[in-house]
Each structure stands twice: as C-alpha cells, then as structure tokens.
Amino acid sequence: MSQHTPLHTGWRLTAALGSPVPENVAPATVPATVPGCVHTDLLAAGLIDDPYLDDNETHLAWIGRAGWVYETAFDWSPGTDTGTDLVCEGLDTVATITVNDVEAGRTSNMHVAHRFPVRHLLREGENRLAVRFDSAYGYAERTRDFLGDRPNAYPEPFGFIRKNACNFGWDWGPTLVTAGIWRPIGLHEWTARLARVRPLVTVEDGVGKVRVHVIADGGTAGPLTVAARIAGQRVEVPVADGEFTVELGVPEPELWWPRGYGAQPLYELDVELLGADGTVHDTWSRRVGFRTVRLDTAPDEHGRRYTVEINGRPIWVRGVNWIPDDVFVAGITRERLAGRFAQAVDANVNFLRVWGGGIYESEDFYELADELGLLVGQDFLFACAAYPEEEPIAGHVEAEARDNVVRLASHPSLVLWTGNNENIWGHEDWGWKDELGERTWGAGYYFETLPSIVEELDPARPYWPGSPWSGSDDLHPNDPAHGNMHIWDVWNTHDYTHYLTYTPRFAAEFGYQAPPAYATLRRALSDETLAPDSPGMAHHQKAADGDLKLKRGLDAHFGEPADFDDWHWLTQLNQARALSLGISHFRSLRPVCTGTIMWQLNDCWPVTSWAAIDGDGRRKPLWYALRDVYADRLLTLRERDGVPVLFALNDSGAEWHGPVEVTRLSFDGRVLAKHSATLDAEAHGSARVDLPAELTTPDYDRAELLLAEADGRRAWWFFGRDRDLAYPEADFEAVAEPMTGGYAVRVTARSLLRDLTLFPDRVDPAATVDKALVTLLPGESVTFTVSGPEGLDAGAFTAAPVLRCVNDTRR
Template sequence: MGGRVVIRTLHEGWTVTAVSSTGQPRPVVAGLPATVPGCVHTDLLDAGVIPDPYLDDNENRLRWIGRTDWSYETAFDWTDPGDDRADLVCEGLDTAATVILNGVQIGQTANQHRVYRFPARHLLREGKNTLKVLFEAPYGYAEKQRAALGDRPGAYGEPYQFIRKMACNFGWDWGPTVVTSGIWRPIYLETWSSARLAEVRPLVTLDGRDGKVRVHITVDRAAQAPLNVTASVAGVEDRVRLAPGERTAVITLTVPEPDLWWPRGHGEQALYTLTVTAGDSVWTREIGFRSVVLEREAFRLVVNGQPVFMKGFNWIPDDCFPNRVTRERVAERFQQAVDTGANTLRVWGGGLYESEDFYAQADALGVLVWQDFPFACAAYPEEGPFRAEVEAEARQQVTRLSSHPSLVLWCGNNENIEGHADWGWQDTLDGRSWGAGFYFDLLPAIVAELDPTRPYWPGSPYSGSPDAPPNDPSRGTTHIWTVWNREDYTFYGTYTPRFVAEFGFQGPPAFATLRRAVSDEPLTPTSKGVMHHQKALDGNEKLLRGLGDHLPQPRNFDDWHYYTQLNQAHAMAFGVERFRSLMPYCMGTIVWQLNDCWPVTSWAAVDGDGRRKPLWYALRRSFADRLVTFQNPETVAVVNDTSDEWETELSVVRLTVQGGELARERFPVRLAPRSAMTVPLPASMTPGDPSKELVSASVGDLRALRFFTSDLPQAAYDVTTEQLSDGVRVEITARTLVRDLALFPDRLDPAAAVDDMLVTLLPGETATFVVTGKDLGPEALTAYPVLRCVNE
C-alpha cells in the first residue's frame, strides 16, 4: 500500500525585511510585500523602493542589497490531514539561508543549485503557522569562506567562487553586479503516508534496435508494509514488490524497435511517456530512445551511430533574476535559436542548471544540450563545506536531468583548467586547491555512477589530457578569443580546430533596446549610459578597431550603431563558415552567445529585450544545412550537412562593381551526406583591379560574394512599399551594387521587426522585406537611419 501524496504551495502572504547590513547605507525595508518565487531585487523594484537596476547606471547604487541580510516571512493555516509525514520542500533558496518553522530552526542551506527537503510534521500545528527564511548577505557569507580557506584567483575581483550560487550574479563582462537573495523556485508542503517516490533515475539506451530503460527507483517510507512499484513506457510495463525495509529497486523495460529520438536536422524527435508509481505516488516524464558516444580524440559526438556537426550557441541565464524567465520566454529563445538552423545549446558554467521548461523544449525541438557544471573562470576551493555541497548538488542534478534525451554531454567547468595552466594562477595559489579534484575525480565519478549513458568531459577548453595545453585547437575543445581581443576577424581563417566551443565578437543591442535602457541626451558611443552598458574591458575601443579595413569609420552614433552591429555579423559569419568548411575534421562551432540577461553591448545574437541583432540574420545563413562560402581568394567551400547526397553545379563569376561580367567558370559538385569540399579557383577569377571588382559563387539559390575593397560606388535603388494588415512590405530594386541592405524598424516602433536583413543586391536585382509593426510611415521606413546599406 502507498498513501496519497499532496502538495500544498506556500507562495502567498510573504513579506521581506532588511535585517542588517555591513556598513552599507540603505533604505528602511520592513514588512514589504514579497513575491514567491522571486528575489529581493524584484520585490524592491515592484514596491518602488529601488529604480530598475537595468536602466542607466542604477546598478551602481544597489550594491547594498547583496551586503544585506534579508528575512522572508509568511503565515499559513494548516489542518492536520492525518498523513504520516509532512515535508517542507524548498526547490530553490538563494543562497545561505536558515529556515524557521513556528519559531524552530528546521534547516540551513548554502547552495542555490540544490533542492532541500526538511521533515516538518512534528512542528506543524492546527490553525496558524509561521514560516521564516533568513538569508545571510551573499557577500558576507562568501567573504567569510574566503577568509577561512584562503583567497583564490578569478577573472573578476568578486568572491563568486566561495558560494554555490550563480556566478554571473556578481557581474561579468556582459552582465551587471546584482547579487540576489530570495526564494527563487517553488516552496511547498508535501504530505504523504506509507511511501513516496523520492528519486527516479531512468537510464535509456539502445540494444540493437530495441530500446532499454533501466529505471532506478528510491522510495521514502513511513510504514514498513510491502510496496508495489510499477514502471511503464510505450505499452511495456513491469513491477517489483519491495519488502518491508527495502528502499531501492531497478526495473528494466525493453521496448521493441521504438522510434528514435534524433538531433534537429537528423530525424524526428520521438518521445515516450515513462510513468513510475509507488502506491499513490506517481512520477512521469518524457523520454527518448537514442545512443550518445563521444569520440574523444576527435571530439566528435555520435548520436544513434551518426556523427553530428554541433552548431549553435552558448546559453547564459536569460535574466539576472531567473524567476522572471517564464516558460513562454524559454520557448521564444529556443525558437530564435532553431530558426537560425542551430542544433545545440551549451549551458555555460557561470550560470545555472536550467529549468525543466528549458530541457523539455530541447527534447521537443531536437536541440542538443551541453551542460556545464556551474564552475567558471576561477580557482574553486575543495575544502570546508564545498566538497560536500558540490557532491550533493551534482548527484541531485545528474539524477534530475537523466530523463532528457537532449542532454548529451556533461562538462566539468568553463575555462578553469585553462586558467590554472595559462593565466598565472599557480603563482598565487601557492599549492592551494583550485577545483582539479572536482573536474578530474568527483564529477566524472558521479556521472559514471549515476548516468553512464552520457559522456563527461573535464572542462572547456580542454585537450583531452591534464598534461596537454588546454586550449590546443588540434585536440578536444578550443575557445578562440584572439580575434575579439587582438586580431582582425579574418584571423579565424588561420585556425584548423577540432571543435570550437566558444568564440565571439561584440555588437550593440537593437536601437530600441539601448534607448529604453539609457536616457543619455545626446546618445553617443561614449555617453555615460552607453558606456555603463558596455562591460567588456576596452570594449568600445575593440569595436572600433575591429572595423579595420572592412567598413568606414562612423561619422555619428547612427553610423557607429549600424557599422559595429554589421561588423559583428560579418566576423561571426566568417568564423562559423570557416569551421563548417573543415567538416568532418572540425565537428563543432558554438557561438558565444545566443542571449543576454539585460540590455547591453555584448556578443549576443538576441539582445536583452529579446530583439534579433543583425548577427542573428547572418547566422541564419551561415548555419543553413547547405552552404557556399569563400574562405580565401583562391578557394570556394561547399558544405552539405544533410542526409542526402548533393549533386549540383557551382558557378563562379568575376564581375565589375557595376555588374558587368568579366569571367565565368562552372564546376560540377558532388558531395556525400554530411561532408564539405573545397574548390580551387582558376586564374580567371583573380581580379585585374581589386578596387572595381568582386567574385560571386553560387549553387542554385545559394550565393557567396567576395569583395576586395570597402570603397564601393554609391548605392542607387528604387523603393516601393505596400501597406499590410500588420505592417509594410518593402521592395527594393538595385540600380547599382547595394551592399548589406538592412531595415531597423524598431527605431520607429519598438515592437516592429523585419523578416530579413543584410541582403546584398547586384545591379538589377530585387529584395522584398516584410516589416511587422505600427506607426511605420513609408517615408520614415525607407530613409536614413532606418534603411541602411554600406555604400549609401
């Protein structure tokens, strides 16, 4: 027998009070209404106590919040239902907290990444009950740990490695310093009798064409009676009977020839509902049948026996206050990712283990998830409470995520192995621990024990051996930051990597996003608010330097905004296409980054208000299944990342900038599935006058253009517009060469968007754009600075 399991959320009636702070001047906050799940920043913002930390430089005046202790309190009525047990479950407390029920301390926490469960039956009483959660100031907690364990180096002068909390809360080179406290995920009472399912860990594999699920089950028991446990999937069911005192079982289900779960672009995403019951306790999840192997020497992921070129984005927390990231927002970000042609998201190690909504979206859409354990850009202590916390969180999260077919790789950390090897950490560590015991021993042991169906990789970048240079492009994963920091973007062409897990180039957010966040008058590239929303070291200088000989130097803010956004798009398209042209030697290109957590100039393709930057449109072309690209003046690369052979003809034409044909060559092209080839160009394609010529390479509707100069003749074109029910159709016909045509309708209506961007037209060609939005007068929509091209 198993009794009912009832969950009662405790999300109503909360107040928040500032208890004490470490010498920080602050407003009086006492008994303020609070939202749960939530955090103190959003509660203070909702109450009008603080300004929006995302606007102007308000962030600077809110540092006191992270140095203040906070008390969250509520009261609730309770009637004894007669169940054997009642647990208080805290799915997310941020971070160092003491939980007090009816005046009695019931538990303490020190980890944002863990779920905590506290027996509460003995403290609950009929009628009114009180619940208080006291949060120690994150800075105070982290600084105490640092003092006790000894300082450790990190990329930033903040103590984020001394508290198991989202590291980027402490500021990053794209994020603000907004150090939160609060009840950030659900909190509830769970009452039950007899038994409850404490843990279900399905390990899904393929045995030939059959699917196999080994369901590892742990139950909590309040009564020592025999207990039936059942598991079922795809019409297959089995059960075990647990004797009194037994808590664990393994049920193996074999499903004959199930439909397989495939990565996006390789097949369908078949999902099956797995249900496990123990008495009245029920657990249910969607699972998918697929195999995953990492060929470690080449760093090549193989799914269901097929090598997969992983193309996509790094993912950071989509908001500094993650309780604001709704299911709808997650779905919107995923759609923005897959609409570029991406098949991979890497959950970066300075953030979180993401929500169930995140992994469910990945499962449904066929997006491969690379999951970093949350360690990033610092030496982490292994002593004191940290090892126990890391082990507990890793065990819990590996178990929690084991059902998701989209999760294909666990990775130990972001850039910590590289930091220890190459960033001078060893001198300052003086022999103290830095996290190696986690990345090379503890975490791989936990993954091997709890989820051997998935590969583990110690960190990124990492070359496959602790003794090898960690960022060697020829082995394992590499991060390429030479380009953004020092080199012209054509320097990507000097790399022949196995797998690029991080590389990026900055650009500002959409105009409407920047204008909402910054009240500067006038708005300039170096005005106070614009500079506050540029967190990268020498970021604006690198933006201008990066224009190089590719684009003109800007005359004003509008030029700066367009040219730097455009240059970001050019740079990343060049890099992505370089690495894709090396398939199958190179099998991954993961752009830094998809999204932002606030409105900022950054490496993102989608800005902090969810608007697509020009980079997004460029990547939609560069991630396409089939691609034609110039890699240098002597060659054209053709890529076929589909399951079908591609037999076609490549046409290469040398043209004058006025459109006159100087030479034409045709090449038969036959590409096997999932392959690339390079076509050498004959001498006839060498420009006679580089300042007045270009080369075009095309296969069907796919085209690549190679320019030899940025000094192009002035553009001339004809524009017609047609009013639509929800926007405007804009048709542009070129009378001359028109390079990188773009419309920025958000300058007229912040809700407006355009379906395409960065279109280059040869004389006589026409492009059609559909703009959705209001207040889009044709005159303003087709004039500077809304309608732009490089050679305007």
C-alpha cells in the first residue's frame, strides 16, 4: 500500500540573501505555517503590521520583491517501496526545491501540482527540505521584457506569470504579492501507483455511465489490475500502457439537481490498484453525482440563447460572482467556505461563478457545492489583460488547464468552463488593438487551446470562450442580444435606473458599490473621525473615482447626506436598490433573459466594494435585498411602456395560482384605488398582470404608492425618486427586549416607514439581525430578531444610527 506523509511541521522562514527587506527582517528566522504564505508568517512573528488595517498595505510592497526560503527537517527510513516522490499540491510561485542541498525541481506556476522523484536524494535518518521562492515581480518583469509588454487594466505585470492575478491589486483588492507553500506538501512512497484518475460521469438512456480513465505507474510490482466500484457495481480490468478505461453502469440512478430543482444524491466512487496477489497498492475515491449538463446557445428570434440546462431542464440562474475569500488563500478553510456558502444559500443563490483573476478553487469548495446543489462556473485564469501566447507562458497555460480540468471534472456542481474574464471585450473596446500591433493577446488560448483540452478531458461539460462573449466573431462580444454580457456603464457612467434599458440574454456581471459594515470599518481603520475621504476610508476605496460615483448615485436619489452616518446608510441602501432593481427587471424578462450573476458575493479584505458580504463576513443591506429578489417566488412591479406592470416570477417546482390585490395608497395609508386579479404562473415560469389606469395614474405622485400583495408576498412601487417624494417624518414606537440568544426589537409604525433597517453591529460587532429593508404602512408592525451577546443596552437598538429608514433623510 502506498503511503502519504504530510510535511507540514517544523518549517522556518528566512529572507533570501540579498533581498530588499527591512533591517529587522533580514537576519530573522521565524516559524512558518505550511500551508501558508510569507505575509501571515511575518505577521505572526510580529515583524509586520496587519496589511488589512489602515494603509499598512503600502508599506509592505517589499515582500513581493524579495526572495524567501522555507526550510524543515524530517526523518526517513528506506522501505521496500520503489518510488518516493515529493508531492507539492501548490507552490506560490517561482520556487526551487532542494533535498539535502541538492536541487529536486523548479516551478513557476501557482496553479499546478508538482511531483518530484526524490528517493535518490534521501538518506536514512534526518533529511533537509528547502523551498526557495524568488520574487514573483522579478520573474514577471523579466518575462514581460522578453516577450514585450501587453495592455491590461492595472499597471502591474500579472499577465506574465501564472499566479493569482488579484494579488497584484484590483479595484476591490490590495496589492499584496504573496509567496509560500499554499497547498499541502508531502512524501508519497509507493511500489505501484495511480498516476491519474479521471472519471467522466454521465446519464445515457436512463443509465448512469461512469467511465474511469486511468494512468497507472506499475514500478516493479508486476501484473496489475484496476478495480472500480460504485453503487454496488464493481469492474476489474488489467492495467494497460498509457491511459485505459474502466466502465461501469448504474441502472436508473438518482439524479443530482441544483438546489430548488431536486435533491443532490452523491455516490462513492472507489478505485483500487491491485497486485497479482490481491495486494492493494494504491486507492482513489471521490463522491460523484449523475446528471447531464448542456449550455443552449442556439440562435432564436431574439438573438442567441445562453441557457444552462441540467437533466434536460432549463435553469434560471440566480448567481453571484466569487472572488478568493481572502488575499492569503492558504488560510481559506473548509469551515470558512461552509459559512460563506450558507450565506449564499440563505440568499437564494443557485450559481457561483469563480472569476478568472483568482484561483482554481479547492476540493473543499467543490465538495461543498456538490452537497448543497450550488452550480459552479469556473473561469480559466485570465482576467482584464492581454496575455502572451509564447513560451514560457503557453506551456504553463496548457499544463494548468490539463491539471485542473482533470482535478475538477468529477464534480457534478461544476457545469461550465469559461475561457476568460473580459479579455475578448477588452481587445475589442479598450484600445488594445492599436497598442498590441501584431503581438499575441490570448485569442489562441480561448478559441483553440482551452476548448481542445476540455473536449479531450471533459467532453460532457460545456465550454464558452469568454465572459462576455456573443458566440460569433461577427458580433460585438458584449452584445446584449447574444450570449452572456457584462453591464458596467451602470456604476461607471450611468444611474442604476439605466438597467431598465437592457434586455440581456444572460447578465453575467453587473454591480454597484457600497462601504462595508460599520463594525468592519471601525476594526480596520484608526481614523479618529470617519468620513468618505478620511485617510483610511480613502485607502480602502480601490475603484477609480469610486467615491465620485457613489456621490453621483446619492445626488440622483437622495441629495447630500447630512453626515457620515447618513452617507454610510444611504450608500449601502443605494447598492441594495440598484441590484434589486436590476435583478427584478432581468427576472421579469424571462424567458428571453435566462439568468443573472451579480458582482459580487464576497470580499477578500475590508474594503468599499460591490460585495454583498464584506471582508469580515458581515452582511450588507444588499445581502437582504438579494435574498428577497432571488426568492423562489417574487412579486415585482416593473415599468412597461411608461406604466407599472405586475409580474409574478415563479422559480419553485409548483404552480403559483391564486388571488393578488394591488392597491394605490396615499403615504398616510388611505386607500385611493384597488384592483383584484388572479395569478397563474406555472412552475419555473412567470405571469404578467396589467393594471388599470386608476392604479397607474396617481393624483399626487410625490405622496402615493402602489402595493401588490399575494400569498404573503409584497411588492412596492413609488412614483418618483426618493429626493422628490414627500415622505412624512418617521413616526414609530420601537421596543427592544432581551430574549434567548439575543433581542427582539419590535417597531410599530405611526407613519409610512420605507426600508426600515437595523444595524446591530453598531451596538456590538458580534450582533446580527434576521431581516432588513422592511417597508411599513401606518399601523403595521415588524419584529427584528437580533442575535448577539447578553448584557447589551437594548435601548440602543431603537434609535438612529442603529435603526434607520429612508424617512430620516427628508429635507
């Protein structure tokens, strides 16, 4: 039986001789965590300040320009095995590995696992293992100088090294260029081994087909057999040279479905490498699911579709974009991912798009998605830049694509490979053509290399060249009528009401900024007085003209905030409103529009950004809006031909049939007109209800609203922007009482209260609340359930700036 021995203990870290590091760091040898990275080791040793706080990031650029050496010692005794390999699942990035001072191998790709034969370098007793990391900057800049510069969205050389691109800074991320052993490392001792196992799992004519493609290294073990087992079926085949296949069939398997469409049954697939005497030399196992996946991109009367189909059923994608959940990716634990996925599921998300400027996500990530029924689209790692297609980059691209397609192909949650993020669009619209001349920019990867690798290694899963991409060279790559598109004129140049002008087939990226939670800001910033332009706030705003764009949104809808508390509340509210408007509009366009993937679910540090969940894991008001607008059943009022129209959008598996009542009311609660109708929305369908003129034509648009109610759900319509509406002064009674595990905060409205929201983190950083953005008519009540520590001042939950509504901003 082969043996894996982790080598994760006893590591020490030093700066490489001659590296440009501070005087206190140069002679230091500090304990190193493996898996881990240089930044977190230096932080644990007290040699640097926390890079996430204030502007500390700017004082740590030297780390990415230095060389670093990790060293450890381990005991080893020779056994009967014929092979001993050092297996490195992830080295970040430009590494030289030595065993007992003899070079065992070199790497310069963060995204590939490596295996180095080291038996000839080992000796009985103590052995020394060292990994030297050269500067990622130095490598990238030398490659750039050799191949010629290429345009990108940021003045950093990330396109010239196969590394987590957003380490070099993004419009939501810090510039913290890491190095380290970021995934497990260990010794593998073997006599014969399973060199590669690549199962392809499909459903054909009601039978679950498992084709296990195997490459075995027999060493000196003699005749070998591979046995594969699943669902009570077991097949053995003799080992052959090269790649060979073991085929199994499971009659009428339980199908794996995305959440909301069915269950997620998973089957254990076990593979063994057996000797002639039955000895088990090596094993491999993974849980797999039976399902089919198709991306329907056929032309139709509206343009070109972009519809994800699972088991033959079209899925309306309620998605979010995913970035690495921490700059220091080695520290992203399964527990942390489980918490973030729970937040996604609670927000009614069914799709995660793994964005192309980060990493190929971990086994933990994909196993959790398999279990929860979260669909995943994985970008190949190219983002916002022209990438050279010459060596050494080309060889690295092919190696990492092969490595990660094989690693991830067995996961039922993975439903789509995408060639890049915005590079085809960038080449078309961002002035790259003139700057590039005849130089390569990545087209060969997206249209030749990557699709051929997917076709060879993962033929049952669709590939799409880019996000966005319209499906043809004859079309603009970001054409709303064809394929998938990104919408960034909203935020960059237009008010969020501009979403209403779009009819996308599939909106794969769009978003709006807001600051993180108040408690997150107070933890991360030492600004004595917080202001939009205070030093810490300014440093944690990475978007070009970000604060000006936030101000443009506030000016359009609310006017000038009175103070920082108003600014913080209203920018977060504007973000929630923007995405709620966009998504509800796009959902109302079904079946022409087949999905949305908002930018973005999560953050990697405390920052003003487009995220619904901030860098400390706190939910912004946007998260609550997302939960509402991504609900299985959504009632929404949307404008058609200048008047509001009611839509019932039904992504549940049952028909939505029943009465709906729409009322025109004055802000003081008086009924001005009423209309009753019947909803009839089929499962995974929609219904439209046109409204009579007495509802859609207000007498006094500044002080009237529409309310639609059906099946316990509500939809609101106001006839103008907030700054133009005659909101009454907020009048309510609020009572907060301790309860088991927290506090109950009951608010009874005496006036209209719009988007009532409670911010418990302002009372205690650990406190959370169950709901937000609640609109009440006079006489109505709501109870907010706050989870938090005992002994807090309950009265603090009942007044501003903890309890807010839009009425607070009336001028």
